[in-house]
Amino acid sequence: MLKTRITAIGKHADSKEDGLIILFDETASDKLRDVSLIHEVLPGFEQKYELKVGQKVSFDQQEYEITYLGPLVESNLMSIGHTIFDFHQVPDRPRTNAIYLKPHGEPDVHVGTIITFGA
Numbered sequence: 001m002l003k004t005r006i007t008a009i010g011k012h013a014d015s016k017e018d019g020l021i022i023l024f025d026e027t028a029s030d031k032l033r034d035v036s037l038i039h040e041v042l043p044g045f046e047q048k049y050e051l052k053v054g055q056k057v058s059f060d061q062q063e064y065e066i067t068y069l070g071p072l073v074e075s076n077l078m079s080i081g082h083t084i085f086d087f088h089q090v091p092d093r094p095r096t097n098a099i100y101l102k103p104h105g106e107p108d109v110h111v112g113t114i115i116t117f118g119a
Helices: 030-034 073-080
Strands: 002-009 020-024 038-042 054-057 062-069 083-086 098-101 114-117
Touching: 020 030, 073 083
Parallel strands: 020 038, 083 098
Antiparallel strands: 002 038, 002 114, 020 083, 054 062, 054 114, 062 098
16 A cells, blocks of 8 residues: 655645646656645655556545556656546546546545555
């Protein structure tokens, strides 16, 4: 399981109309920070990637089910803390760096929100 905390929200990152959340760790460039949620790994917690379809991702108490994991999710998430949360139906050609989640519709997030991957 992975647990992280949102430390910053880019000025163009909190648009619920697009159904996407872009996530990066503290190494993100200034341009990426503008459109992303920045997060940090929670200290004192074993960070282990074990995600698969059917597991949950929670944003504080808001829980979503993983419906698709792109083939680049693990390497991107573990190296640069990056993924895209997509709150749409999985298309015929899904994003390779995205975690698709249901129910559809973005969660309410704020600085301090805890994201739990594989809850």
